[in-house]
Amino acid sequence: MRVSLLQLAVDDSERPEDRADRAVQLVEAERASGAELVILPELWVAGGFDYKHWGEHAEPIADSGPVAALEKVRAGEGSGPELWLHFGSYVESAPDGTLYNTSVFRGPGEVAAQYRKIHRFGFSEGEATLMGAGEDLVTVPSPWGTLGLATCYDLRFPEQFRSLTDLGMEHLVMCSAWPERRIEHWRILLRARAIEDQVFVFATNCVGTNGGVVLGGRSAVIDPWGNVVAEAGTGEEVLRVDVDPAVVAQTRETLPVLKDRRLR
Numbered sequence: 001m002r003v004s005l006l007q008l009a010v011d012d013s014e015r016p017e018d019r020a021d022r023a024v025q026l027v028e029a030e031r032a033s034g035a036e037l038v039i040l041p042e043l044w045v046a047g048g049f050d051y052k053h054w055g056e057h058a059e060p061i062a063d064s065g066p067v068a069a070l071e072k073v074r075a076g077e078g079s080g081p082e083l084w085l086h087f088g089s090y091v092e093s094a095p096d097g098t099l100y101n102t103s104v105f106r107g108p109g110e111v112a113a114q115y116r117k118i119h120r121f122g123f124s125e126g127e128a129t130l131m132g133a134g135e136d137l138v139t140v141p142s143p144w145g146t147l148g149l150a151t152c153y154d155l156r157f158p159e160q161f162r163s164l165t166d167l168g169m170e171h172l173v174m175c176s177a178w179p180e181r182r183i184e185h186w187r188i189l190l191r192a193r194a195i196e197d198q199v200f201v202f203a204t205n206c207v208g209t210n211g212g213v214v215l216g217g218r219s220a221v222i223d224p225w226g227n228v229v230a231e232a233g234t235g236e237e238v239l240r241v242d243v244d245p246a247v248v249a250q251t252r253e254t255l256p257v258l259k260d261r262r263l264r
């Protein structure tokens with residue numbers, strides 16, 4: 001299973017359209033390199049902390065596909081091997097006007113999933129006041145096992161991941177815009193989620209300065225034993241790894257802690 005994490009720079013100084021063009025090129029390069037699953041970060045079009053401009057970038061989910069900028073990324077389909085693409089998240093404008101931080105996932109053919117971020121970050125400002133909270137856990141069946149979707153701040157709420165495990169999650173796919181200031185929390189919690197739920201973690205973060213907040217990078221792939229398979233630095237980077245999805249079942253067999261749960 002070849003997975004590519006696109007750790008994009010999301011800088012205030014760059015026009016979102018230019019970033020989208022760059023993302024298209026990066027996705028196409030990964031497709032050409034044999035990537036089967038490509039994962040972009042959270043709110044990489046609008047910017048995770050550029051609250052003032054979220055409204056301008058909000059778009060509805062159309063039946064035919066997600067926002068125009070993300071569709072540009074998808075447009076390369078048909079030009080190479082089939083790709084499973086996690087578009088990262090974008091600002092979704094629901095029919096009732098509510099904004100959501102929504103991830104979009106597409107596999108070959110009809111495979112499609114959308115996940116509205118459940119835990120909103122910001123306390124008394126930002127996402128917590130400007131966006132609605134998602135209600136539903138989302139898993140996606142894939143050739144490598146069941147993928148569970150989550151976004152950034154969700155990482156601090158282990159019960160969400162245990163619930164995903166109860167739904168069959170074997171690989172966690174996260175998109176984030178996690179600040180540099182708390183990047184050690186990110187690194188530790190990614191490993192914790194991998195160890196406690198015995199899953200592969202594929203977590204893509206942003207870098208750059210967005211809304212005045214420095215984003216921390218350190219996108220990572222963690223195996224179900226908690227080993228860091230690969231970790232990005234703090235600049236724009238593509239993290240490409242080959243992993244064996246069978247390691248999930250092997251780990252769960254070798255150390256069957258999930259079977260010893262008492263409380264549900």
Ligand SMILES: O=C(O)CCC(=O)C(=O)O
Nearest residue numbers: 121152153177178179182
């Ligand atoms: O929990 C954190 O420290 C960062 C969360 C965050 O930046 C987000 O969810 O957008």
